[in-house]
Amino acid sequence: xxxxxxxxxxxxxxxxxxxxxxxxxxxxxxxxxxxxxxxxxxxxxxxxxxxxxxxxxxxxxxxxxxxxxxxxxxxxxxxxxxxxxxxxxxxxxxxxxxxxxxxxxxxxxxxxxxxxxxxxxxxxxxxxxxxxxxxxxxxxxxxxxxxxxxxxxxxxxxxxxxxxxxxxxxxxxxxxxxxxxxxxxxxxxxxxxxxxxx
Amino acid sequence: xxxxxxxxxxxxxxxxxxxxxxxxxxxxxxxxxxxxxxxxxxxxxxxxxxxxxxxxxxxxxxxxxxxxxxxxxxxxxxxxxxxxxxxxxxxxxxxxxxxxxxxxxxxxxxxxxxxxxxxxxxxxxxxxxxxxxxxxxxxxxxxxxxxxxxxxxxxxxxxxxxxxxxxxxxxxxxxxxxxxxxxxxxxxxxxxxxxxxxxxxxxxxxxxxxxxxxxxxxxxxxxxxxxxxxxxxxxxxxxxxxxxxxxxxxxxxxxxxxxxxxxxxxxxxxxxxxxxxxxxxxxxxxxxxxxxxxxxxxxxxxxxxxxxxxxxxxxxxxxxxxxxxxxxxxxxxxxxxxxxxxxxxxxxxxxxxxxxxxxxxxxxxxxxxxxx
Numbered sequence: 246x247x248x249x250x251x252x253x254x255x256x257x258x259x260x261x262x263x264x265x266x267x268x269x270x271x272x273x274x275x276x277x278x279x280x281x282x283x284x285x286x287x288x289x290x291x292x293x294x295x296x297x298x299x300x301x302x303x304x305x306x307x308x309x310x311x312x313x314x315x316x317x318x319x320x321x322x323x324x325x326x327x328x329x330x331x332x333x334x335x336x337x338x339x340x341x342x343x344x345x346x347x348x349x350x351x352x353x354x355x356x357x358x359x360x361x362x363x364x365x366x367x368x369x370x371x372x373x374x375x376x377x378x379x380x381x382x383x384x385x386x387x388x389x390x391x392x393x394x395x396x397x398x399x400x401x402x403x404x405x406x407x408x409x410x411x412x413x414x415x416x417x418x419x420x421x422x423x424x425x426x427x428x429x430x431x432x433x434x435x436x437x438x439x440x441x442x443x
Numbered sequence: 444x445x446x447x448x449x450x451x452x453x454x455x456x457x458x459x460x461x462x463x464x465x466x467x468x469x470x471x472x473x474x475x476x477x478x479x480x481x482x483x484x485x486x487x488x489x490x491x492x493x494x495x496x497x498x499x500x501x502x503x504x505x506x507x508x509x510x511x512x513x514x515x516x517x518x519x520x521x522x523x524x525x526x527x528x529x530x531x532x533x534x535x536x537x538x539x540x541x542x543x544x545x546x547x548x549x550x551x552x553x554x555x556x557x558x559x560x561x562x563x564x565x566x567x568x569x570x571x572x573x574x575x576x577x578x579x580x581x582x583x584x585x586x587x588x589x590x591x592x593x594x595x596x597x598x599x600x601x602x603x604x605x606x607x608x609x610x611x612x613x614x615x616x617x618x619x620x621x622x623x624x625x626x627x628x629x630x631x632x633x634x635x636x637x638x639x640x641x642x643x644x645x646x647x648x649x650x651x652x653x654x655x656x657x658x659x660x661x662x663x664x665x666x667x668x669x670x671x672x673x674x675x676x677x678x679x680x681x682x683x684x685x686x687x688x689x690x691x692x693x694x695x696x697x698x699x700x701x702x703x704x705x706x707x708x709x710x711x712x713x714x715x716x717x718x719x720x721x722x723x724x725x726x727x728x729x730x731x732x733x734x735x736x737x738x739x740x741x742x743x744x745x746x747x748x749x750x751x752x753x754x755x756x757x758x759x760x761x762x763x764x765x766x767x768x769x770x771x772x773x774x775x776x777x778x779x780x781x782x783x784x785x786x787x788x789x790x791x792x793x794x795x796x797x798x799x800x801x802x803x804x805x806x807x808x809x810x811x812x813x814x815x
């Protein structure tokens with residue numbers, strides 16, 4: 246399983262209720278269900294992924310997080326997970342506020358646009374950066390709102406969102422992000438993983 | 444209508460109070476079973492049929508000699524695998540394949556009921572079906588599954604018997620009939636009633652049958668089961684066994700001939716009064732109203748797991764109406780999955796061999812059976 250999923254799983258307490266937003270083919274859901282006795286639900290936009298999940302016996306609804314999160318009552322989940330999809334929404338700000346309404350806590354992961362290879366690509370080549378976590382061309386990327394770890398930090402600060410835990414992931418190494426190492430982590434991390442609450 | 448060949452039926456001796464206020468007694472419920480009920484009695488699946496279906500869900504229908512109406516989905520090694528599960532399907536009351544319906548003879552008057560038969564509802568249908576659990580001494584059904592009106596029965600059954608079902612799969616259905624659906628049903632009913640041979644519903648006692656009216660009702664309904672693209676692709680403007688238009692009102696186009704055929708074969712197997720009664724039951728179905736405007740309340744007491752399935756081109760029971768059920772279930776934290784299957788075959792998709800649909804159904808049933 247992806248390192249990212251392992252870190253997410255470690256952030257989640259056993260026997261809780263979890264919603265995986267954009268659950269893909271259900272890999273993380275299965276892991277959480279089998280290893281942490283978690284009552285887990287998923288929402289996913291791709292029909293073929295939904296069919297895969299349902300086939301595995303996972304409780305997934307086909308839907309668009311930007312429209313369909315509204316059907317879940319306030320604080321109906323202990324954790325809501327959003328893995329690497331925030332940047333693809335039309336209105337990420339609204340999605341974050343929905344995550345924090347539906348869940349008591351939310352786990353959000355973002356591909357870090359401040360990563361040095363991304364910066365170097367733009368600086369040297371002068372074209373839109375393409376990396377392992379950002380594999381698409383500018384004209385066919387689903388990503389509309391790229392941000393850096395630093396951007397996400399200030400976003401949370403401005404909206405009084407509590408950053409419970411912040412983790413930088415660089416290849417297979419993970420480390421804590423703090424206010425004092427933020428500038429450095431914003432340069433070295435491929436992925437930022439955040440546990441947030443309102 | 445039915446030739447009473449190989450029709451099993453349970454005589455229900457417990458009085459059943461109908462929604463219309465009347466109580467019925469000692470009435471038959473015709474059913475069929477497939478597969479074997481295991482010792483733990485935890486592998487029973489109750490399948491509900493749609494408007495014109497019957498208990499012969501798989502194999503060969505002994506009355507029509509055709510394949511069972513859901514033989515793509517139910518049978519050995521099929522999505523609902525009768526090698527693993529015990530499948531029960533019963534003809535709804537109001538129907539005409541052996542269950543208590545308007546073509547039965549009233550034991551007091553010795554005449555066929557016709558329109559003196561009480562108006563029945565989806566609620567009455569599932570309450571009658573419940574007797575099957577007692578017949579087979581099944582404490583809890585593994586699954587209830589059905590499409591269209593069968594899906595409405597799934598919803599009603601779980602709401603009436605919240606502790607009696609492990610998983611429920613309502614397919615291509617709704618929690619209440621839309622104005623459009625009532626309108627189409629009324630068109631069908633008026634077509635039957637406009638046939639002089641309907642004779643106020645008393646045709647059987649006069650050895651008549653409103654074939655024309657029933658066949659037009661079926662033709663109109665059949666259009667609603669398909670989609671514009673599906674029709675265009677299959678028929679387009681193709682002509683029926685001719686090279687040129689005949690400048691007459693014969694069936695020049697293949698689509699005309701197809702619909703006429705659908706109408707003609709339907710009258711051989713279906714009772715016109717049953718068509719009136721069952722469409723009425725669908726129109727009256729309103730689970731939202733039954734629970735004071737809040738559909739979630741219909742399922743407040745249940746631990747049943749749901750999977751809702753809709754089809755992209757179904758405009759009779761569109762995805763939006765299926766999704767309302769999903770939303771109501773999510774609002775109270777019920778375990779509900781939902782998938783919309785891509786298909787251009789319209790509402791009929793649930794009856795057809797659509798691999799994405801049947802594979803999803805199969806995998807969901809099998810994984811749910813293994814889980815506790």
